[in-house]
Amino acid sequence: MAELKNILLVEDNPKDLELTLEALERSQLANDVVTARDGAEALDWLFCRGPHAGRDTGDPAVVLLDLKLPKIDGLEVLERIKSNDELRHVPVVMLTASREESDLVRSYDLGVNAFVVKPVAFHQFFQAIKDLGMFWAILNEPRPPRPRPGSMKVIEA
Amino acid sequence: MTRSQTDQPAPLDHIDLTACEQEPIRIPGTIQPHGILLVLEPGELKLLQASVNADILFAGGVNAALGKPLARCWDDVDPALLDDLEQRVPENGIAHLRQIRANERSFSAIAHRAGESVILELESAEGESGSLDALYPRIRAFVDDLDGIPSTEELCAAAASHVRRITGFDRVMVYRFDDQWNGTVVAEDRNDRLPSYLDLRFPASDIPAQARELYRLNRLRLIPNAVYRPVPIVPTDNPQTAAPTDLSFSVLRSVSPVHLEYMQNMGTPASMSISVVVEGALWGLISCHHAEPLQVPIHVRTACDFLGQVVAMQVAARSRSIEAAERVERQRIQTKLLAFMAAEEQFIHGLTRHADELLSLADAAGAAVVFDGACTLLGETPDEAAVQAIVAWLSEAPDHDDVFHTDSLVTEMPDAEAFAEAASGLLAISISQLHPSYVLWFRPETIRTVTWGGDPRKPAQPEPGATRLHPRTSFEMWKETVRLRSRPWTRAEIDTADTLRNAIVGIVMRKAEELAQLTDELRRSNKELEAFSYSVSHDLRAPFRHIVGYAELLRESDAIQSNERNRRYVETIIDSAFSAGRLVDDLLGFSQMGRATLMPVRVDMDRLVGEVRRILRPETKNRKIEWRIGDLDPTWGDPSMLRQVVQNLLSNAIKYTGRRDEAVIEVRSERTPEETIYSVSDNGVGFDMAYVDKLFGVFQRLHRMEDFEGTGIGLANVRRILERHGGRTWAEGKVDKGATFYFALPHQARE
Numbered sequence: 045m046a047e048l049k050n051i052l053l054v055e056d057n058p059k060d061l062e063l064t065l066e067a068l069e070r071s072q073l074a075n076d077v078v079t080a081r082d083g084a085e086a087l088d089w090l091f092c093r094g095p096h097a098g099r100d101t102g103d104p105a106v107v108l109l110d111l112k113l114p115k116i117d118g119l120e121v122l123e124r125i126k127s128n129d130e131l132r133h134v135p136v137v138m139l140t141a142s143r144e145e146s147d148l149v150r151s152y153d154l155g156v157n158a159f160v161v162k163p164v165a166f167h168q169f170f171q172a173i174k175d176l177g178m179f180w181a182i183l184n185e186p187r188p189p190r191p192r193p194g195s196m197k198v199i200e201a
Numbered sequence: 202m203t204r205s206q207t208d209q210p211a212p213l214d215h216i217d218l219t220a221c222e223q224e225p226i227r228i229p230g231t232i233q234p235h236g237i238l239l240v241l242e243p244g245e246l247k248l249l250q251a252s253v254n255a256d257i258l259f260a261g262g263v264n265a266a267l268g269k270p271l272a273r274c275w276d277d278v279d280p281a282l283l284d285d286l287e288q289r290v291p292e293n294g295i296a297h298l299r300q301i302r303a304n305e306r307s308f309s310a311i312a313h314r315a316g317e318s319v320i321l322e323l324e325s326a327e328g329e330s331g332s333l334d335a336l337y338p339r340i341r342a343f344v345d346d347l348d349g350i351p352s353t354e355e356l357c358a359a360a361a362s363h364v365r366r367i368t369g370f371d372r373v374m375v376y377r378f379d380d381q382w383n384g385t386v387v388a389e390d391r392n393d394r395l396p397s398y399l400d401l402r403f404p405a406s407d408i409p410a411q412a413r414e415l416y417r418l419n420r421l422r423l424i425p426n427a428v429y430r431p432v433p434i435v436p437t438d439n440p441q442t443a444a445p446t447d448l449s450f451s452v453l454r455s456v457s458p459v460h461l462e463y464m465q466n467m468g469t470p471a472s473m474s475i476s477v478v479v480e481g482a483l484w485g486l487i488s489c490h491h492a493e494p495l496q497v498p499i500h501v502r503t504a505c506d507f508l509g510q511v512v513a514m515q516v517a518a519r520s521r522s523i524e525a526a527e528r529v530e531r532q533r534i535q536t537k538l539l540a541f542m543a544a545e546e547q548f549i550h551g552l553t554r555h556a557d558e559l560l561s562l563a564d565a566a567g568a569a570v571v572f573d574g575a576c577t578l579l580g581e582t583p584d585e586a587a588v589q590a591i592v593a594w595l596s597e598a599p600d601h602d603d604v605f606h607t608d609s610l611v612t613e614m615p616d617a618e619a620f621a622e623a624a625s626g627l628l629a630i631s632i633s634q635l636h637p638s639y640v641l642w643f644r645p646e647t648i649r650t651v652t653w654g655g656d657p658r659k660p661a662q663p664e665p666g667a668t669r670l671h672p673r674t675s676f677e678m679w680k681e682t683v684r685l686r687s688r689p690w691t692r693a694e695i696d697t698a699d700t701l702r703n704a705i706v707g708i709v710m711r712k713a714e715e716l717a718q719l720t721d722e723l724r725r726s727n728k729e730l731e732a733f734s735y736s737v738s739h740d741l742r743a744p745f746r747h748i749v750g751y752a753e754l755l756r757e758s759d760a761i762q763s764n765e766r767n768r769r770y771v772e773t774i775i776d777s778a779f780s781a782g783r784l785v786d787d788l789l790g791f792s793q794m795g796r797a798t799l800m801p802v803r804v805d806m807d808r809l810v811g812e813v814r815r816i817l818r819p820e821t822k823n824r825k826i827e828w829r830i831g832d833l834d835p836t837w838g839d840p841s842m843l844r845q846v847v848q849n850l851l852s853n854a855i856k857y858t859g860r861r862d863e864a865v866i867e868v869r870s871e872r873t874p875e876e877t878i879y880s881v882s883d884n885g886v887g888f889d890m891a892y893v894d895k896l897f898g899v900f901q902r903l904h905r906m907e908d909f910e911g912t913g914i915g916l917a918n919v920r921r922i923l924e925r926h927g928g929r930t931w932a933e934g935k936v937d938k939g940a941t942f943y944f945a946l947p948h949q950a951r952e
Contacts, residue, residue, distance in 0.1 A: 057743060063750040112739050141742045144735055145797065164746050164782035165775075166753035 049105035050078045050199070051177065054086040054121065055139075056113050063166065064108070064139070065198060067173035075105055075177070076197040083116025087124055090131060103134050106157075106180035111140035111147055119150055126155035135180050226411060228445040231431035231455040233424065235496060236308070236324040238453050239271070240439060240446050243319050246271040246286055249439055250446060252432045252453075257304045263435060277303065282310055290319050295450055297499045300326060309499045313450045317441050322453050326498060336504040339367055343508060353519050357388035360487060360512045364505055365390045368473065368497050370489035374398055375477075377485040380689050381405055382413065387485075394492040395469065412457075417483045419450050420476040421506045426494035427464040427472070431455040452499075464490075471495035473502070475509035479517045487512070524693065531697045534562045539704055548708050552640065553577040562701065563628050563694045565642035572638045582643050583620035590616065595629055596637035604699045605629045608644070608689040618685065621646050626687025628695065630702035633709055640701070644687035734792045737785070745782035749775050787914040794921050799839045801926070801949070806833035806847075806879065809840070810868055813847045820855050829867040836877045837949040842922045849915040850881040850942050857885035857940065875947060876928065882941040888934040896932055919944065 051068065055061045061079060068077055080086035086109070088094040107125065111118040118138065125131045135157040140147065151159050160176065163169050232238045232252050240250035247270050251263050258275050259266040266274035272283055285298040295313040301323070302308070308323035343363040350356050357375035365373040372391035376384045382405035389399040408416070416422070432455075439446045448454040464472055469490035477485045487509055497505075538558050542551030549572045552559050556579035559568050567582035571592050576585050583591070594614050595605060606628045610617040617624065626644030631637075752775045761767045810830060836843075851866070858864035867882040888896070897920040919942075923930045927947050934940035 059747040059750075060743065063747070063754075066754065141739045141746070145793065162742075162746060164742070164749050164779055164786075166750040169746070169750065 048075045049102060050076045051180075052078045052080065052086065052089065052104040052107045054080045054083070054107065054113065054118070055110045056081050057110070060110070060162075063169065064173060067166075067170045068177060070170060071174040071177045073177045076199060078104065078199045082114040083118065083121045086113075086121055087116065090125065090134075091128075103131065105135075106176070107134060107136045108139045108176070109136055111138055111151075119147070119154065122151060122154045122156055137176055137180070226415060226457055227447050227449045229431070229448065229455040229457075230437055230445055231433050232448075232451065232453040233426075233455055234429050234432050235425050236322055236453045238434060238451065239321045239323075240315075240434070241271065241286065241319045241321055242441065243290075243314075243317070246283065246319075248274060249318060249441060250434050250436060252434050254432050257306075267436070268440075279303075285310070286312060286319060286321060290314060295452065297503065311452055311499060315447050315450065316439075318439060318446060320446070320448075320451060322451060324452060324499060325496065327496075331498065331500060333500045333503055336367060336501065339363065340504055340507060344511060347511070347515055353516055353523075354387060356512065356515050356519065357485075358390070360508060361388045361390040364475070364487055364489060364508060367504055367508075368489060368495075368501055369491075370471070370473065370495065371395045371491045372398075372469075373487060373489045375485060376403075376488050378483060382408070382410075384408070384485075395490055413483055415449060416474065416476045416486065417478055417481075420478060420509060421452075421473070421502050422454075422456075423452065423473045423497055423502060424456060424461075424464065425471050425496040427461045427470045428494075429461075468492060473497055473505070475505050477509050477513045477516065479513050479520070484513065484516055527693060531562060531693065534558050535697060535701060535704075538562065538701065542705070542708060548705075548712065549573070549575075553579070556580060559640075560642070563642040563690070563698055565626075565628065566645050567623055567643035569639075569641045569643070571641070572632065573636065580643075581623050581645065582641075583624050587620045587624070588641065591624070591627065591629075591641065592637050592639050595631070595639060603631050603702055604695060605631075606690045606695050606698075609686045611685045621685045625685055626690065628690050628698050630698050630705075632702060632705045640698075640705070642698070644690075646684070647686055647688055730792070734789055737789065741785050742782055745778045745785065748778035749782065752778065784914075787918075791914050791918050791921065794842070794845075794918055794925070797842075799842070799925055801838050802840060804836050804838050804840050804843055806835055806843075806870065809844060809847055810851070813844060813851055816848060817852055817855060820852065824855070824859075824864065825862065826855065826858070826864040826866055829865065831867075831869045833868065833870045833879065834872050834877045836879075836946045838926050838946055839922075842925070846919050846922050846944060847881075849919050850944075853915065853942070854881055854883040854885065854940075857887075858883050859885070861885065876945040877948070878943055878945040880941050880943045882939060884939040887936050887938050887940045888932075889936050890934060893932060893934070897930065 051073070053061070053064060053068070055064060061081075065077065065079075078089060080089055086107070089096045089099070090104075090107075092099055109118045109121060113121070118140070122136055122138070125134060125136055132155075136155075137158040137160060138147075138151050138156050139160050139162060141162050148159055157180075158176070160172055163172060234254065236252075237255045237258065238250075238252040239248060239255060241247065242249055247268060248266050249268075251266065253263055255266070256263050258278075260276055261274065271278060271286070279299075279301045282298060282301055289296055289298055290312045292314065295311055298310040298312055300307060301310050303323065307326045309326045311322045311324060313320055343359065346359050346363075347356065350359055357377075361373045361375050364370070372389065372395040374386045374391075375388040377387045378384055384403040384405075384407065386398045386401045389397060391397060434446070438444055464470065467490065469492060471491035471494050473489040475487040475489075476483060477487065487505070538551060538555065540551075541555050541558070542548040545551045545554070549570060553570050556568070559570075560566070560580050565580070567578070567580035569579065569582050569588045570577045571588065576588055576592075578585060578588065582588060591610075591614070594616075606626075607613050608626045610624055610627045611621055623645055624643040625646040626642075628642040628644075630640050632640060752771050755761055756768065756771045756775070761771055807830075810833060814828070851868075854866045855864070858866065861884060865882075865884045867880075869880050869882075871878045871880075897916045920930050923944050923946070928945050930942070930944040932940060932942045
């Protein structure tokens with residue numbers, strides 16, 4: 045059985061982070077979640093450099109990427125991933141508060157795999173996160189995910 | 202751009218007169234018979250040539266005298282005359298040397314130089330006495346009169362009257378040339394023996410160019426009797442030059458037979474003319490006529506010449522002061538027009554709303570302003586189609602300057618004959634480089650501004666056709682000359698038009714710059730607004746999402762679940778935050794609507810309404826609604842925006858019929874020549890028409906929040922979408938009887 049890949053969650057807002065992690069937790073996904081609080085951190089982790097040089101984990105199953113981020117914003121992170129031969133295949137889901145058409149168009153131009161506007165109601169948000177996790181996790185797994193024993197492991201990048 | 206003198210077509214019956222142009226009028230070889238002409242070699246006063254009537258002076262006859270000094274062939278010659286001839290002949294011009302007697306007759310001895318020769322003329326002065334001194338009081342009276350005379354017309358009238366008083370002619374008139382050398386009689390003084398020619402007009406050909414030049418050089422010419430036999434000069438050629446002697450300054454010079462015929466036809470055997478030469482150019486003539494032969498003595502002629510020069514100086518001074526006054530007046534009008542233009546929101550209205558100023562600026566009868574596709578006609582103009590044709594013609598001609606002027610449009614633009622009556626004269630300025638925009642001034646055909654036929658002063662006429670050479674015929678010829686021609690534009694008028702043009706072009710350019718600046722500012726503020734709403738969309742939604750998120754998590758906790766009141770509190774928090782979030786979403790949607798790019802395509806409205814009804818299905822759960830959907834005409838628009846319109850209106854219809862047991866919602870369409878009108882009617886709570894204006898405003902609500910929820914942005918959005926499509930929306934309603942909302946989209950050219 046292939047080892048479950050991580051989910052990389054890039055989110056600067058602590059409340060959004062908490063709510064998203066709660067949603068992922070409730071989705072009963074077996075994958076570990078790696079969190080990054082800005083675009084630079086996310087890129088360091090993805091490219092195994094800086095503090096993450098030589099990390100033993102592989103590429104994530106999916107990157108859940110907020111659009112507005114400190115240091116390097118979500119669109120630029122997306123662009124770096126999609127323009128890198130090693131990482132291009134990693135699915136990226138834009139998870140954003142924005143309904144701006146320009147963001148949407150730009151994201152698709154850069155090769156985003158999905159674009160989700162965070163719903164206001166938590167139950168809807170929860171459903172969205174669950175759907176996302178299931179979809180991308182199943183895509184990268186040879187078999188359906190199984191409930192994992194114990195709580196989800198959250199690694200801070 | 203006015204036509205020059207030379208290319209005027211000669212009227213058919215005009216050949217004899219134009220032939221005058223070739224006549225050798227300076228060397229006719231003959232003199233009039235009222236005197237004797239001698240051509241002398243200046244040194245020894247040897248006789249070179251003589252008129253054959255000089256034989257009365259020479260005992261041995263003229264031929265014997267030729268080649269001899271005057272003192273040796275003229276027996277009783279006055280020695281004082283010989284002294285005068287040696288000493289007093291001026292380098293330029295003529296000199297009245299003295300009165301002499303010869304062969305028992307009195308003569309005025311007049312001399313001047315012609316080339317290397319001296320010409321002595323002995324003009325018959327029988328029965329005359331008098332001197333320039335005697336005339337002095339009259340000349341002085343004239344000069345004194347001038348002070349109180351304001352206009353050139355009155356000056357001319359005074360000159361005519363004084364010349365007549367001094368000379369005793371039956372009629373003295375002042376004849377003035379225009380730019381084309383056509384003449385008009387502008388003043389006249391006469392008795393009843395000769396008819397009035399006041400206001401008569403004569404074509405340029407009446408006085409041929411070389412005659413005019415002679416008038417300019419030799420300011421005074423006298424014909425005491427037009428019925429005369431010319432006296433030949435012998436020999437024909439001056440031995441000094443082997444050519445005929447130039448008689449330009451001769452007082453006895455014989456004149457053209459054509460002219461003599463003309464004089465006889467006028468019934469005026471005696472005539473005299475005094476040239477009025479203003480600043481080196483022939484301005485006009487003081488023309489004197491007598492019904493009988495009349496000899497005017499040399500001293501009287503000298504006085505008349507002086508008078509003519511006084512007139513010329515006065516004319517020059519007056520025309521300069523008139524010119525200055527006109528310039529000041531034009532400046533004043535132009536300043537006014539500029540102020541009008543500055544005051545108007547559309548600067549061009551500064552011209553179109555002040556016809557009087559615009560017309561008087563160029564002294565025109567009509568004007569047209571063609572700007573931005575609009576054509577405004579002022580005063581007497583051709584119709585709009587003709588004006589547009591002129592503008593098209595002007596803008597197509599590549600060689601037209603910024604200022605175009607002509608006093609005969611038809612010679613430049615053949616189609617113009619149709620509207621020559623109002624627009625023979627055209628002065629036009631181009632006021633935009635990009636579009637064919639012009640200010641045009643029109644002048645009518647001159648012929649229409651002159652009356653002759655009904656003139657009570659019309660002279661008694663011989664039967665028509667009796668002769669070509671008569672003032673009556675001249676007037677007919679003049680009419681031919683000025684046909685399809687207007688009064689010409691003066692340099693000052695053309696310059697003023699040019700100045701106005703520069704001012705307008707300046708305004709147009711400044712407006713364009715202002716517009717560009719405004720566009721820049723708008724673009725900048727639009728960008729700022731975009732940045733603002735972008736950050737709002739991210740940052741303002743987040744807190745509401747957090748409130749709802751945490752509250753929902755809290756709701757699941759045992760402490761809340763077990764307490765009904767606590768649960769209600771949490772529900773209220775969630776609801777409030779939820780609706781606040783939706784409000785933000787709606788507002789952002791509204792602001793995006795103004796910016797989003799329109800992607801118009803053909804829209805199948807039947808399908809669109811069907812889709813919207815499916816979307817709205819959750820809202821119609823447990824409702825009994827009768828849908829009456831007609832066959833809807835397709836239209837042209839941005840499908841996602843139109844979907845919002847339909848969704849809004851249908852959703853409203855569903856919402857406001859919520860209290861009906863059985864709701865009826867009807868959707869219809871109607872095609873008019875201009876647009877397709879769609880309507881959504883319901884039998885809901887309706888509204889009071891008094892508030893209809895508020896319906897489509899942002900945050901305008903006609904119902905209490907607890908009755909019908911909503912953010913108050915929906916209809917504002919509907920209106921904005923329609924406006925972006927160039928369409929419109931409106932509503933009708935009655936309280937408790939339902940409402941009908943309409944929206945109309947214009948037909949597209951592509952449809």
